[in-house]
Amino acid sequence: MGDLAVGARSGHGPEEQPGRSGDAASPAVTDRVPGDGDAVESAPPGEAGSGSDEVASGKKPRSFWKELPLLIIIALVLALVIKTFLVQAFSIPSASMENTLQIGDRVLVDKLTPWFGSEPERGEVIVFHDPAKWLEGEPTADPNAVQQVLSWVGLMPSANEKDLIKRVIGVGGDTIECKSTGPLKVNGNALNEPYVYAGNTPCSADNAGGTFKVKVPDGKVWVMGDHRQDSADSRYHQNDKNGGFVPVDNVVGRAIVVAWPPTHWSTLPVPDTFDQPGINAAAGAAPGALGLAGALPLVLWRRRKINQRLTEGNTRVSATGTAG
Numbered sequence: 001m002g003d004l005a006v007g008a009r010s011g012h013g014p015e016e017q018p019g020r021s022g023d024a025a026s027p028a029v030t031d032r033v034p035g036d037g038d039a040v041e042s043a044p045p046g047e048a049g050s051g052s053d054e055v056a057s058g059k060k061p062r063s064f065w066k067e068l069p070l071l072i073i074i075a076l077v078l079a080l081v082i083k084t085f086l087v088q089a090f091s092i093p094s095a096s097m098e099n100t101l102q103i104g105d106r107v108l109v110d111k112l113t114p115w116f117g118s119e120p121e122r123g124e125v126i127v128f129h130d131p132a133k134w135l136e137g138e139p140t141a142d143p144n145a146v147q148q149v150l151s152w153v154g155l156m157p158s159a160n161e162k163d164l165i166k167r168v169i170g171v172g173g174d175t176i177e178c179k180s181t182g183p184l185k186v187n188g189n190a191l192n193e194p195y196v197y198a199g200n201t202p203c204s205a206d207n208a209g210g211t212f213k214v215k216v217p218d219g220k221v222w223v224m225g226d227h228r229q230d231s232a233d234s235r236y237h238q239n240d241k242n243g244g245f246v247p248v249d250n251v252v253g254r255a256i257v258v259a260w261p262p263t264h265w266s267t268l269p270v271p272d273t274f275d276q277p278g279i280n281a282a283a284g285a286a287p288g289a290l291g292l293a294g295a296l297p298l299v300l301w302r303r304r305k306i307n308q309r310l311t312e313g314n315t316r317v318s319a320t321g322t323a324g
Helices: 064-085 145-153 281-323
Strands: 087-091 106-110 125-129 163-170 175-178 212-215 220-224 251-260
Touching: 087 251, 106 125, 125 220, 163 175
Parallel strands: none
Antiparallel strands: 087 106, 106 251, 125 163, 125 251, 163 220, 175 212
16 A cells, blocks of 8 residues: 555554653664564664665665666667657658648658558558659768668658658549649549649649549559649659559558648648549449349349249149140
């Protein structure tokens, strides 16, 4: 129930005898062994029993400076675990996601949900590993040793310059289409895209990839930057080994919040445009297909029953005619 108070009695010690209270020769400490139900009585000032266990044993408490290295190691291990399994910070190096994300912004990326099988959805802003040398020829940062260590444990934004950040436009089974300057269509539905950079058109009227119609394979996503005329995204890598699509396995996680600088702090929700009716063509067709599959055996069973009845009726008619 807690530590015993120094000087407290358990109530089982020897009773004080009358006339002995003023006896200077009476001992200050009993000869009983602690642990038999008796409280340890306080010793006279200056003796070993009056201090903490460390003082009583002659040990000095550890100084803060001796414990500091251990605290630093624990903090680094925790930061590494968080960065590996929970959340990681990334720095925005380019203007491809303006004005949603500015150059120099720090975003926090959710790395936990992918561990439970969650896959990217339309409208999410995701960080992914370079799928097919998209960043080839781009200048890369050269962090010093301290920055590399802090980045590795997650105390600084990732120093891995082979990562990109874009918005998911289509997932497996979707048909994505862009003609002239737009609008961008997903499964035949035109998107209202308020997040597109002011002054940009949703699509680009060029022959390098700005005009296209693709169907996203299972296990891949189609990504585009919000700064449409300044983003080398899926549109402009349709000749790579993935056809411009990003494998789901390359996705690090979803960017959920702009954490730095404080003046740019904001969350990164999925825009309402991706909730419009009819956009989820693949999922919308699934219930109908399942219903048809479930109804087919019943229809076949009923047809067989009807055919059996017709056959039995024809047999009776034939038998009656022969007997007459």
